[in-house]
Amino acid sequence: MNALGAVDLGLALLVLAIAGWTIAAREAFAAIVGYVAYGLLLSIVWARLFAVDVAMTEAAIGGGVTGVLLISAAARLRQAQTAEDERPTLPLRLMAAALSALAAIALGAVILSLPEPGPSLAPLAAKNLAATGVGNPITAVLIAFRSFDTLLEKVVLLLAIIGVWSLAPDRYWGGAPIAPRAARPVGALTFLAQLVAPIGVVVGVHMVWVGADEPGGAFQGGAILAAMWMIVMMARLSEAPPVGAPWLRAALVAGPAVFLIAGASGAVTSGAFFALPQAFAKPLILIIEAFMTLSIAVTLPMLVAGPPRRAPL
Amino acid sequence: MPGFATTTGGVLLILAILLPVAGLTASLALGGRRAEWIALTLAPVGVLIALAIATNVLASGAPVVYIVGGFAPPLGIALRADGFSAIMLLTTAAIISAACFFARSGFATPKGEPEARAPFTFWTLIQGLFAALNIVFLSGDLFNLFVALELLTFAAVPIVCLDGRPETLVAALRYLLFALFGSVFYLLGVGLIYGAYGTLDILLLAARVKPEPAVYAAAGLMTAGLLAKTALFPLYLWLPPAHANAPAAGSAVLSALVVKAPFFLLVRLWFDVLPKLPSETAMALLAALGSAAILVGSVLALRQQRLKLLIAYSTVAQIGYLFLMFPLALGGGAWSMDAWIGGVMQTLSHAFAKAGMFMAAGLAAQSLGHDRIKDLGGLGRAMPMTVFALGIGGLSLMGLPPSGGFAAKWLLLTASAEAGQWVWVAVILAGGLLAGGYVYRILAPALSGEPAALNSAPARSREAIALALTLVALLLGFAPQSFFSLIEIGRLPVVGP
Amino acid sequence: MITAATLSGLTGAILVGLGLYGLIADPRPLRKILAFNILGSGVFLVFGIIARRGAAAGFPADPVPQAMVITGIVVAFAASALAIAILLRLVSETGRASLRPDTPGAAQTPGD
Numbered sequence: 034m035n036a037l038g039a040v041d042l043g044l045a046l047l048v049l050a051i052a053g054w055t056i057a058a059r060e061a062f063a064a065i066v067g068y069v070a071y072g073l074l075l076s077i078v079w080a081r082l083f084a085v086d087v088a089m090t091e092a093a094i095g096g097g098v099t100g101v102l103l104i105s106a107a108a109r110l111r112q113a114q115t116a117e118d119e120r121p122t123l124p125l126r127l128m129a130a131a132l133s134a135l136a137a138i139a140l141g142a143v144i145l146s147l148p149e150p151g152p153s154l155a156p157l158a159a160k161n162l163a164a165t166g167v168g169n170p171i172t173a174v175l176i177a178f179r180s181f182d183t184l185l186e187k188v189v190l191l192l193a194i195i196g197v198w199s200l201a202p203d204r205y206w207g208g209a210p211i212a213p214r215a216a217r218p219v220g221a222l223t224f225l226a227q228l229v230a231p232i233g234v235v236v237g238v239h240m241v242w243v244g245a246d247e248p249g250g251a252f253q254g255g256a257i258l259a260a261m262w263m264i265v266m267m268a269r270l271s272e273a274p275p276v277g278a279p280w281l282r283a284a285l286v287a288g289p290a291v292f293l294i295a296g297a298s299g300a301v302t303s304g305a306f307f308a309l310p311q312a313f314a315k316p317l318i319l320i321i322e323a324f325m326t327l328s329i330a331v332t333l334p335m336l337v338a339g340p341p342r343r344a345p346l
Numbered sequence: 347m348p349g350f351a352t353t354t355g356g357v358l359l360i361l362a363i364l365l366p367v368a369g370l371t372a373s374l375a376l377g378g379r380r381a382e383w384i385a386l387t388l389a390p391v392g393v394l395i396a397l398a399i400a401t402n403v404l405a406s407g408a409p410v411v412y413i414v415g416g417f418a419p420p421l422g423i424a425l426r427a428d429g430f431s432a433i434m435l436l437t438t439a440a441i442i443s444a445a446c447f448f449a450r451s452g453f454a455t456p457k458g459e460p461e462a463r464a465p466f467t468f469w470t471l472i473q474g475l476f477a478a479l480n481i482v483f484l485s486g487d488l489f490n491l492f493v494a495l496e497l498l499t500f501a502a503v504p505i506v507c508l509d510g511r512p513e514t515l516v517a518a519l520r521y522l523l524f525a526l527f528g529s530v531f532y533l534l535g536v537g538l539i540y541g542a543y544g545t546l547d548i549l550l551l552a553a554r555v556k557p558e559p560a561v562y563a564a565a566g567l568m569t570a571g572l573l574a575k576t577a578l579f580p581l582y583l584w585l586p587p588a589h590a591n592a593p594a595a596g597s598a599v600l601s602a603l604v605v606k607a608p609f610f611l612l613v614r615l616w617f618d619v620l621p622k623l624p625s626e627t628a629m630a631l632l633a634a635l636g637s638a639a640i641l642v643g644s645v646l647a648l649r650q651q652r653l654k655l656l657i658a659y660s661t662v663a664q665i666g667y668l669f670l671m672f673p674l675a676l677g678g679g680a681w682s683m684d685a686w687i688g689g690v691m692q693t694l695s696h697a698f699a700k701a702g703m704f705m706a707a708g709l710a711a712q713s714l715g716h717d718r719i720k721d722l723g724g725l726g727r728a729m730p731m732t733v734f735a736l737g738i739g740g741l742s743l744m745g746l747p748p749s750g751g752f753a754a755k756w757l758l759l760t761a762s763a764e765a766g767q768w769v770w771v772a773v774i775l776a777g778g779l780l781a782g783g784y785v786y787r788i789l790a791p792a793l794s795g796e797p798a799a800l801n802s803a804p805a806r807s808r809e810a811i812a813l814a815l816t817l818v819a820l821l822l823g824f825a826p827q828s829f830f831s832l833i834e835i836g837r838l839p840v841v842g843p
Numbered sequence: 844m845i846t847a848a849t850l851s852g853l854t855g856a857i858l859v860g861l862g863l864y865g866l867i868a869d870p871r872p873l874r875k876i877l878a879f880n881i882l883g884s885g886v887f888l889v890f891g892i893i894a895r896r897g898a899a900a901g902f903p904a905d906p907v908p909q910a911m912v913i914t915g916i917v918v919a920f921a922a923s924a925l926a927i928a929i930l931l932r933l934v935s936e937t938g939r940a941s942l943r944p945d946t947p948g949a950a951q952t953p954g955d
Contacts, residue, residue, distance in 0.1 A: 041847045045854045052858055052881050056865040061873055068877055075884055078854070081847055082891045083903035090913050094920050095884065102920075103877070106927045110873060113934040116941040119870035129868040137860025143538060143563040144852040144889065152544025153897030153905040157421045160900075170906035171913070178421045179910060181414045185481070185493045186914045188367055189500055191374055192474045193921035196504035197928040199467035203510075206463040252913055277377065277461060286375045293368055299415070305352065306360045307415035336924035339931065421907075489911050496918050500925065507929065513944065515933040519872060519926065520942055526879055526922050527866060533915065534859065534886045540908060541893035587944055 041081060048074050061110065065103045072096030085248035086171045089240075093256035094333075101263060102337045105213035166315030168246030175250065176318045180307045184296065187289040187325065190332045194285060198276050200340045207345035209275040210338035212266040219268070226268035233261035241326045245315065251288075251322040255329025263334045273338045275345060281331065288321075288328030295321050349411055349426065349486075349549045350419065355402030356412035359425040359484050362395045362435060366477035373470045378461030381469035382453070389446045392439040392476060400432040400832060409836045419547035424486040426549070428836025430690060431483045433829075434610060437694055438479045441602050441701045441815065446472060448705050448811045449595035464508050468596070474501030475599060482607040488536045488546040488619075491611060492529065495575065499525040502604050505596040506588045517587035524574050524584045528608070531571030535564035539619075551619050565620055565628070572615070575608035578632075578665060579639035586646075586658040594708020597654065598815075601661045602701035606693055609668050613689075616676060617837075629673035636669025637773040644780030648787065653707045653717040656784055657700070660743060663777060664696045667758065670770050674761045681764035683834065688757030690833045695742045695750025695819045702815030703739035706732045709808060713800040722791040724798035731809040733792045739816040740785030745778045750822025852892030858885030872933075872940055876926050883919045887912045 051074065055067040072095030079088035121129070158170045158178065165177040175183045201208075215222055237257035244250030265271045274281045295317055299308040309317055369388040373381035402410050410432075412425040427435070449472075453465040478497035485491050499522065507518035540546055542560040555561055577585035589601050612632075616625065643663030650656040671689030675682045709732050710725060711717035726733040742751030755774055762770035862882025866875055890908045897905025934940050 038847070041850050045850050048854055049857055049861075052861050055877055055881060056861050056869070056874075061871070064874065064877055068880065071881070071884075075888075078851055078888070079891060082851055082895045083898070084891055084894060084909050084912070087887075087891065087909050087912050087916075090916050091884075091887075094916050095880075099880065099920055099923055102924055102927060103873075106873060106931060109931055110934060110940055112938075114939040114941070116870040116872070116939075116943070119941060119943060121868055121870070126868045129864055133860040133864035133867070136863055137856045139563065140534075140859055140889070141853050141856035143559050144541075144856055144892065145849070146559045147538070147541045147893070147896070149849075149896050150898065151541055151893060151896035151905075153899045154421055154544060154907045155897055155899040155902045155905045158900070158906050159902065161417065161421060170902055171910050174906050174910035175913065177415065178417045179423060179490075179907070181423050182490055182493055182911075182914055184367070185490070185497060186917055188370065188474070188477070189493065189496055189918050190921055191370065192471065192497060192500035193925050195374065195467060195470050195474075196500055196925045199463060199471075199504045199508065200510070200928045200932040201463060203463050206466075207461065252917065282375045282377065286371045289367075289371050290375070293364065293371065296364070300357070303416060305413060305416040306357075306364065309415075333920075336921065339924075339928050493914065493918070496922070500921065503925065503929075507932075510932065510936070512933060512936045515929055515936065516942060516944055519929045519933065520944075522922070522926055522929065523866070523872075523875055523879070523942075526926075530879070530882055530886055534889060537886065537890045537893060537908070540890075541896070544897065544905075 044074065044078060044081070048078060061107045065100070065107050068103060069096050069100035072100065086169070086250065086253065089248065089253040090256065093253060093260065097260055098256065098263070098333050098337060101213055105337070164311055164314065165309065165318065167318055169244060169248065169250065172244055172250045172318070176321060177309060177314070180296070184289060184292050187292065187328065191285065191289060194332060194335060197336060198340050201342070205341040205344055207275060207277045208341040208343040210273045210335070210340060211342045212263065212273040212334060212338040214267050214269050222268040223270065226264045226270055230261045230265050233257055237261065237330070241322055244322065245319060251325040252329060255326040256333060258326065258330035259333035262330065263337065266334065273335065276341050277345070284327055284331040285335070286328070288325035291324040292321055348408065350413070350424065351411065352413050353411045354406065355399065355410050358395055358399045358402065359410060359412040359427055360414065362392065362399065362480045363477055363484065365391060365395070366473045366480065370470055370473040370477065373473060378466055379455045381466055382450070382455065385446050385469045385473050386450070388473065389439065389443040389476065393436070393443055396432070396435040396439040399427050400436055403427055403429055403432045403835055404828060404832050407835060419487065420545035420550055423490050424547060424549070425484045426486045427484055429833045430613070430836065433690065433694065433833055434483045434606070435480060437697050438476065438483070438603055441697060442472065442476045442599065444701065444811050444815055445595040445599050448598070448808055449593070451805060451808065452593060452595065467504060467508060468593070471501045471505055472599070475604065479603055479607055482610060486548045488539065488548065492533050492536055495529055495532065495608070498604060498607055499529065502600055505600070506592045508593055508596065511591070513587065514591040517584070517591050520584045521588040524581070528571040528574035531567045531574070535568035535571070538564040538567070548614060548618050552621065555620055555622055557623055561620070561623065565615070565623065568615055569612065572608040572612045573635070576605050576612070576665060577662060578669060579635050579642055579662070582639065582643065582662045585662055586655055589658040589661060590652065590654040594705050597704040597708065598701040601658065601704055602697040605661065605665060606697060609665070609693070616672065621676070625676065626673070629676055632669045632672045633770060636666040637770065639663060639666030639669070640773055640777040641780070644777055644784065647784040648780065651719060653710065653719055653722070653788065654704070656719065656788065657703050657707055660781070660784060661700060663781070664692070664700070664743060667692045667755065667774070667777070670758050670762070670774070673767065674758070674765055674770070677765065679765055681761040684757045685761035686837060687830060687833060688754050688761060691750055691757065691822065692754035695754055695822050698815050698822070699739040699742040699751065699819035702735050702812045702819070705808070705812035705815065706735040706739070709804045709812065713802055713804050714798060715801045719787060720791060722788065723795035725792040727797035728800050729804055729809070731806070731813055732804060733789070735809070735813040735816045736788055736792070738813070738820055740789065742816070742819040744781040744785055748823040749820045751819065753823045848892045848895035851888050855885045855888030855892065858882070858888065870942065872930050872942055876923055880919060880923060883915070887915055
């Protein structure tokens with residue numbers, strides 16, 4: 034085994050060890066810290082699979098945003114009675130373990146049985162890449178070939194926002210959520226936010242811009258912008274807006290709405306919903322991505338902030 | 347090649363999906379009162395679109411196709427409507443419209459307020475459900491269908507806990523966890539199929555699939571995931587509390603339509619993606635689970651103290667019938683078309699009967715202030731139309747003539763007999779008797795005694811909607827020939843293994 | 844020989860097993876949500892190896908399954924957010940993070 038092989042093996046074992054810790058840890062907080070580390074390590078695995086776009090998404094969402102969501106939830110759950118006493122009996126746990134082990138082994142065997150090199154849509158994607166005018170094939174899949182999936186995924190986010198908001202007590206409707214934040218203003222955190230946020234915004238916008246041709250894109254860029262807003266709110270430099278704020282509603286729907294309008298205009302200009310006129314494909318993709326970035330940057334922190342927890346002013 | 351180019355009327359398919367998506371987006375942006383108005387406008391438009399799609403399918407005698415974005419599969423996504431899709435679209439549009447008009451009085455935005463929580467949530471999510479269901483019935487791509495299943499979950503779960511009582515929150519969280527487990531398993535199967543064949547298009551896969559380990563694993567994973575979502579025995583525990591605790595219009599849509607979506611995908615999977623897989627044992631297993639669902643669900647329904655819970659357990663049982671269709675319709679025997687029509691008929695008649703019954707139960711609970719079955723005395727004289735709806739719906743659940751439920755169960759029964767699979771005959775007969783028992787438990791107290799004292803009189807229009815839905819279930823027993831021609835389109839010839 | 848891609852695929856298979864165990868055996872809702880995320884990431888890794896094995900036409904991996912993973916990660920995050928919102932509301936109503944159906948609360952029947 035060469036050095037690189039050893040690195041991969043070590044990485045795989047580390048990922049599995051931390052995942053095992055996350056499942057087994059007694060304390061919720063310890064498990065969540067494990068999960069955040071797990072997300073970051075996983076993004077290295079993705080990079081080793083030559084999936085840089087996925088690696089960025091995993092790092093931003095798996096490690097970052099989901100981490101904040103889970104940590105703030107664990108903090109609020111500290112007072113709650115846990116369901117520890119409902120733990121299944123040992124024989125049941127052993128059965129679950131046997132079932133899970135069986136599933137893992139069977140899955141592993143099936144994975145080894147899959148053809149290598151496997152069937153691939155890469156050649157077809159390459160052939161059609163020119164029609165989209167973008168250079169990053171993943172962006173082409175997301176915004177052109179399978180744009181329908183991407184639109185629906187944005188609708189999933191809208192439904193999730195509505196679902197999360199619906200969990201507010203009635204008296205708070207129209208009020209603002211409370212985003213995860215420091216208990217009081219902390220100088221170091223304020224300084225960090227003031228320092229990091231502007232840089233992060235530039236990085237995020239850059240990522241969307243280059244995403245057309247290189248790894249990156251609306252989702253990764255949007256996730257970074259989201260993280261910046263979350264840091265600013267954490268440092269108490271800004272607060273989550275009330276859920277009824279017109280600008281918030283507009284920002285949430287901007288991405289899907291522009292996507293829908295562009296899709297419908299494709300029906301007029303190119304004969305099919307979501308078809309992109311060849312001459313304008315690239316600028317159109319960039320416009321769609323810009324609005325989607327905005328929506329993602331607003332949606333993710335609002336999902337983390339949860340339902341309104343203050344009465345409307 | 348047919349199936350890979352947009353056909354006449356194809357644009358209707360994408361419109362059926364994009365209209366509710368646009369409605370949902372606009373509702374979130376414009377908020378409150380306008381969300382209600384948008385939903386009430388777009389649902390009937392959905393009926394018209396579904397009618398137009400059914401007409402097109404019937405006229406051409408072949409599936410209607412739309413290629414999204416102009417990129418044909420395998421790179422892109424195709425939408426296809428066969429007869430089963432068309433009839434499900436129509437059923438969905440009709441029941442969603444009925445639910446919207448039924449929900450008006452319960453989810454009105456209070457005067458003087460720009461927006462209120464429950465109305466805003468209901469009117470946006472019902473459009474999300476509409477869109478998600480239409481995608482499930484139309485999409486020809488297994489991954490796109492994964493996203494559709496997720497849409498469905500995200501729209502359905504918050505409706506369960508709309509009133510925020512603790513037991514509804516527990517029901518919603520259990521529902522969500524089951525649904526997520528189901529989606530992840532489904533997705534894993536999708537991944538394995540892509541790894542084996544490099545496409546997720548149903549039509550392309552039908553030609554490429556061979557019996558090999560990856561396909562068996564994928565079939566097992568996807569089936570397990572979808573069974574959890576459709577709440578087939580023994581994975582039904584999440585369903586009764588979720589369906590019984592939702593507001594009546596929500597219960598109606600959840601029980602009538604939402605659990606049918608994963609069932610529909612199971613049909614797609616086994617009939618359209620994997621018809622070449624030797625599947626006798628697997629199909630017998632599905633029917634065995636279905637039989638267990640019929641018996642266990644019915645017995646549990648018999649033991650419930652609350653009307654809405656009884657109706658929810660009856661859903662567990664009635665879903666079981668759907669799975670009797672698998673070994674009978676997939677075998678390629680002379681009886682397979684009878685079994686197919688029986689299965690489709692059961693899907694439709696249960697949808698209409700159950701939607702109407704949940705609405706009727708909601709009206710009864712609202713007017714009486716409770717839904718304890720033993721205290722339903724005199725309801726029949728106080729709210730005759732509501733009790734009539736419960737009775738007509740019950741007729742279809744029992745499978746008594748003349749009703750859609752009778753046609754469905756009769757067809758499944760004769761197919762079982764012709765196939766010599768007598769065990770299903772016994773189950774169907776036992777299920778009918780048990781259903782008779784639980785329907786009697788509702789009607790016996792309701793039809794006896796002096797008129798019950800009502801807290802509030804029910805709105806006539808809402809009673810009429812509940813009754814109309816159960817009457818549709820009844821009238822399905824008199825369906826014209828074109829109805830049967832429609833649901834056979836895209837199904838013939840059934841390919842044996 | 845086991846390549847880096849195959850190794851990731853097998854890692855994915857074991858993660859699926861770990862996540863499945865947590866989802867079934869741990870009664871605590873927050874831990875079930877964590878287990879669901881680990882299960883999901885295992886599934887995504889299976890897509891990853893499939894993408895890598897589809898390297899062709901000058902691309903180091905098939906872009907289609909990769910795009911699907913990006914969509915999947917977003918959906919999984921949204922699911923976690925919704926699950927946690929329901930859980931937190933449940934705890935604020937009952938003080939107890941439990942999925943047991945007999946959670947204390949009014950047994951009043953719903954109207955409509």
